[in-house]
Amino acid sequence: MRRSGIKENINKAVVVSGLVKNFEVLEKGARNIDRIKSLLKPKKKVVTALKGISFSIGKGELVGFIGANGAGKTTTMKILSGLLYPTAGFVQVLGFNPWDRKREFLKRISLVMGQKNQLWWDLPAIDTLELNRAIYEIPHLTFKKVLDELVEILDVKDLLTTPVRKLSLGQRMRFELIAALIHQPEVLFLDEPTIGLDVVGQQAIRDFIYQYNRKFSATVMLTSHNMSDLVDLTKRVIVIDKGEIVFDGKLTDLITNYAKEKIIKIYFSGDVNIGSLEKICKIRRYAYPEAVISVDRSLAAFTAAELLQNFPVADITIEEEGIESIVRRVFRGEAVNG
Amino acid sequence: MKLKEFLKKANLGGKAKLVWYYFVIWLKMGKNAFMVYLNQKKILAIFLIGKIIRFVLFLTFLYFLVSGAGDLAGYTSDEVIFFFLSFNLVDVVSQFLFREVYRFRTMVVSGDLDLVLVKPLNPLFRILFGGADIIDFITIPPLVAATFYYGARLNPGFLEVVFYLALLVNSLLISAAFYIAVISAAIVTYEVDHTVMIFRDLSRLGTVPVDIYKDPLRFVITYIIPIGIMLSFPAKAFLGVLGIKLILVSFLFGAFSLFFSLRFWEYAIKKYTSASS
Amino acid sequence: MVRLTMYKYFQVGKTSLKQEIAYPINFVMWRVRNIIQILLVLFLWDSLISDPRKVLFGYSRDMILTYIFGIMLVRAFVLSSKSMDVAGEVARGELSNYLIRPVNYFFYWLSRDFASKVLNLSFVFVEFSLLFLILRPDFFFQTNIFYIGFFIFSVFIGILIYTLFLFITSSVTFWMPEMGWGAHFLLNVVLVEFLSGVLFPLDILPQAIQKVINFLPLPYLVYFPLQIYLGKQSTYELVRGFVVEIFWLGALALFLNFIWKKGLKVYESQGR
Numbered sequence: 001m002r003r004s005g006i007k008e009n010i011n012k013a014v015v016v017s018g019l020v021k022n023f024e025v026l027e028k029g030a031r032n033i034d035r036i037k038s039l040l041k042p043k044k045k046v047v048t049a050l051k052g053i054s055f056s057i058g059k060g061e062l063v064g065f066i067g068a069n070g071a072g073k074t075t076t077m078k079i080l081s082g083l084l085y086p087t088a089g090f091v092q093v094l095g096f097n098p099w100d101r102k103r104e105f106l107k108r109i110s111l112v113m114g115q116k117n118q119l120w121w122d123l124p125a126i127d128t129l130e131l132n133r134a135i136y137e138i139p140h141l142t143f144k145k146v147l148d149e150l151v152e153i154l155d156v157k158d159l160l161t162t163p164v165r166k167l168s169l170g171q172r173m174r175f176e177l178i179a180a181l182i183h184q185p186e187v188l189f190l191d192e193p194t195i196g197l198d199v200v201g202q203q204a205i206r207d208f209i210y211q212y213n214r215k216f217s218a219t220v221m222l223t224s225h226n227m228s229d230l231v232d233l234t235k236r237v238i239v240i241d242k243g244e245i246v247f248d249g250k251l252t253d254l255i256t257n258y259a260k261e262k263i264i265k266i267y268f269s270g271d272v273n274i275g276s277l278e279k280i281c282k283i284r285r286y287a288y289p290e291a292v293i294s295v296d297r298s299l300a301a302f303t304a305a306e307l308l309q310n311f312p313v314a315d316i317t318i319e320e321e322g323i324e325s326i327v328r329r330v331f332r333g334e335a336v337n338g
Numbered sequence: 339m340k341l342k343e344f345l346k347k348a349n350l351g352g353k354a355k356l357v358w359y360y361f362v363i364w365l366k367m368g369k370n371a372f373m374v375y376l377n378q379k380k381i382l383a384i385f386l387i388g389k390i391i392r393f394v395l396f397l398t399f400l401y402f403l404v405s406g407a408g409d410l411a412g413y414t415s416d417e418v419i420f421f422f423l424s425f426n427l428v429d430v431v432s433q434f435l436f437r438e439v440y441r442f443r444t445m446v447v448s449g450d451l452d453l454v455l456v457k458p459l460n461p462l463f464r465i466l467f468g469g470a471d472i473i474d475f476i477t478i479p480p481l482v483a484a485t486f487y488y489g490a491r492l493n494p495g496f497l498e499v500v501f502y503l504a505l506l507v508n509s510l511l512i513s514a515a516f517y518i519a520v521i522s523a524a525i526v527t528y529e530v531d532h533t534v535m536i537f538r539d540l541s542r543l544g545t546v547p548v549d550i551y552k553d554p555l556r557f558v559i560t561y562i563i564p565i566g567i568m569l570s571f572p573a574k575a576f577l578g579v580l581g582i583k584l585i586l587v588s589f590l591f592g593a594f595s596l597f598f599s600l601r602f603w604e605y606a607i608k609k610y611t612s613a614s615s
Numbered sequence: 616m617v618r619l620t621m622y623k624y625f626q627v628g629k630t631s632l633k634q635e636i637a638y639p640i641n642f643v644m645w646r647v648r649n650i651i652q653i654l655l656v657l658f659l660w661d662s663l664i665s666d667p668r669k670v671l672f673g674y675s676r677d678m679i680l681t682y683i684f685g686i687m688l689v690r691a692f693v694l695s696s697k698s699m700d701v702a703g704e705v706a707r708g709e710l711s712n713y714l715i716r717p718v719n720y721f722f723y724w725l726s727r728d729f730a731s732k733v734l735n736l737s738f739v740f741v742e743f744s745l746l747f748l749i750l751r752p753d754f755f756f757q758t759n760i761f762y763i764g765f766f767i768f769s770v771f772i773g774i775l776i777y778t779l780f781l782f783i784t785s786s787v788t789f790w791m792p793e794m795g796w797g798a799h800f801l802l803n804v805v806l807v808e809f810l811s812g813v814l815f816p817l818d819i820l821p822q823a824i825q826k827v828i829n830f831l832p833l834p835y836l837v838y839f840p841l842q843i844y845l846g847k848q849s850t851y852e853l854v855r856g857f858v859v860e861i862f863w864l865g866a867l868a869l870f871l872n873f874i875w876k877k878g879l880k881v882y883e884s885q886g887r
Binding site (some may be wrong): 078081082083084085099101103104105106107109110111113115116117118120122123127128130131134135136137163 | 359362363366367369370373374377448449450452453454455456457458459608611
């Protein structure tokens with residue numbers, strides 16, 4: 001993927017190779033005297049946020065980017081959209097070096113960050129959109145067509161002339177998306193687009209991202225702390241941990257790779273001594289007559305046999321660990337080596 | 339043939355197009371800022387009234403004071419009023435143009451600056467000119483009229499008028515340079531409000547000819563914090579009491595300050611994009 | 616009981632002071648701004664009356680420079696007030712935090728203000744001395760102990776009047792939450808600048824205007840105390856001044872009481 005030549009790059013929207021990003025952090029002491037010292041003679045500490053990551057994304061792909069807080073997701077996104085300049089490595093988006101921030105490049109990408117706003121607070125969204133029409137030099141007809149389409153999908157047609165400050169967070173986020181997409185970017189970076197929204201709002205945004213990706217065959221890169229975002233939207237995920245890519249592949253493969261445990265559900269037919277049950281397995285939930293326990297994958301069969309032998313079991317099922325709980329573990333930054 | 343080549347190289351058409359592009363966007367942003375104010379008509383009215391009262395009262399005060407004393411640092415009351423009007427002209431026009439700078443800190447702290455940087459638009463343009471202030475705009479025409487009226491009474495020569503106008507433009511460039519330096523500092527240190535407020539306070543020292551101050555204060559506010567160059571020199575040139583050397587110094591100062599503030603901005607934006615996550 | 620109440624407000628002041636010191640840059644910047652603002656006035660007059668023998672509008676050079684140095688001092692006492700934050704607290708609905716507590720909101724702010732003034736005063740002392748040493752102005756020292764006593768008394772009443780003023784201005788936000796800053800600008804910035812005497816001593820104005828202004832509360836913030844210090848008031852003027860000043864103190868207090876009660880009703884009915 002890295003050195004396979006220009007030919008392949010034509011079909012790639014994003015190519016990243018050996019990307020390193022260091023930050024210089026000023027060390028400030030806790031005590032006042034240390035702070036004064038650090039003013040006079042700043043101690044700099046170099047933090048490596050990205051330790052030489054490589055990946056590529058094909059045109060029209062929708063890729064989820066997951067990892068714990070501070071793993072390097074947002075840093076990567078910012079480098080790809082030209083907000084941060086890389087310390088070392090090769091980055092190409094749509095054939096451009098993002099850091100040059102060429103107008104032709106910026107006109108073809110977009111970045112949405114939950115909790116960061118571009119809409120003018122006291123004005124209706126349409127005014128921001130009109131401004132963006134001028135900034136991105138969108139022809140009137142195209143603008144009208146795309147806008148109609150976007151407000152239709154997101155169901156906010158009636159709110160175009162309502163001042164932004166009077167909108168709910170969910171409605172505002174929809175307009176943030178419209179403002180980011182009105183110029184039909186070919187590459188879309190979404191950083192936590194559903195953060196802070198209620199379930200209905202999240203679903204609306206998700207459906208929209210899916211449709212946008214399909215309809216405009218846009219490349220979408222998405223980070224989210226919301227498991228449903230990833231499960232619903234992405235086939236491929238990249239897992240990043242402490243600045244390194246630890247997994248890059250299908251979401252379904254992630255599960256087989258990461259699932260260390262199996263879940264056993266038991267229905268008991270009589271009284272159970274909890275103490276002796278605890279000795280052989282980890283109890284997740286217990287409410288007579290049902291118990292949910294988790295065991296190491298390799299021990300699953302053995303434990304099941306043991307349970308059947310020693311306890312009054314009416315029914316027993318063995319299941320894979322759910323995708324949500326795996327993704328949750330990834331977010332927590334549990335080092336899991338597949 | 340050669341001319342054609344030259345014209346092609348200079349790409350004047352492209353440049354004109356770019357200027358037009360930015361001008362249209364400036365108008366749109368100005369319209370948006372105006373719409374924001376329209377939502378707050380009462381506040382608009384109050385500030386306008388306050389500013390006018392303040393202006394008129396100070397003008398009256400200066401007039402009575404200087405005519406009572408005979409002169410102020412050698413200037414007649416008409417001349418002092420001309421200084422005052424020129425000060426207001428530079429002050430109000432730069433407030434009108436660069437109002438958005440006051441909102442910059444919030445933009446940095448909230449991170450909304452990121453969304454400005456990913457736009458195919460010069461971020462500096464957006465940050466400086468993003469919110470032309472309508473209150474100040476309303477006061478510009480009467481101010482220009484008053485300056486014209488008092489200026490005409492002083493019977494200036496043609497050359498003096500040319501220098502005056504050129505120096506006014508120069509003052510706006512210095513003012514732009516100052517605001518660019520301020521927003522750059524804001525990125526590096528997260529601090530804007532105090533710097534701007536102190537500069538505003540200092541610039542009010544320029545409501546009267548800087549000649550009234552004693553050294554070293556006079557030297558500092560003339561050349562180091564260029565209030566003298568910005569606010570007093572145009573009127574002095576108009577009255578014909580500013581030597582050609584100092585006029586040249588002013589223009590050089592304007593060019594240098596703009597140059598250095600732009601370099602500072604480049605440094606700051608590079609720093610911004612290399613820090614934080 | 617009284618001692619307990621006093622202790623309560625003493626604590627309020629102490630905490631407020633600590634908070635102010637916690638942001639030293641803010642405080643220092645605010646002091647720097649104060650010095651810059653006085654420089655214009657100082658040099659303007661210095662330049663107008665450069666000749667020590669000249670008398671302009673009834674002021675000799677030493678009198679006017681004393682007046683301007685006096686402005687520094689009286690400003691730090693009277694016009695350095697934090698009570699403007701009341702407008703913000705009402706507009707944002709934070710007033711509720713105090714309504715449910717056993718504190719008098721007015722005295723709460725007054726104690727915060729007094730604490731703040733103590734801090735300001737110590738800084739003003741340094742600034743005053745520095746400027747004095749640098750500029751070496753001709754200075755008029757008042758030796759009459761009565762004048763000094765009356766001066767201090769009038770400053771004290773000036774503080775109360777200004778605090779009342781700020782509270783009354785802030786009451787606007789009960790009805791129009793977004794108007795706080797505008798009203799403050801118009802009343803407490805623009806009007807105070809011209810009518811309290813921080814820019815020029817009011818007796819340079821024509822007699823007719825002076826007569827009207829003297830019946831307003833504003834001259835009693837800065838101008839009147841300094842006139843007493845300079846010994847420029849006749850006994851009649853002194854008595855009349857104090858009568859008017861104390862009248863305003865009472866009238867403003869009653870008015871605040873009236874408007875505040877009405878405002879609270881609006882505030883509570885809106886459940887901010």
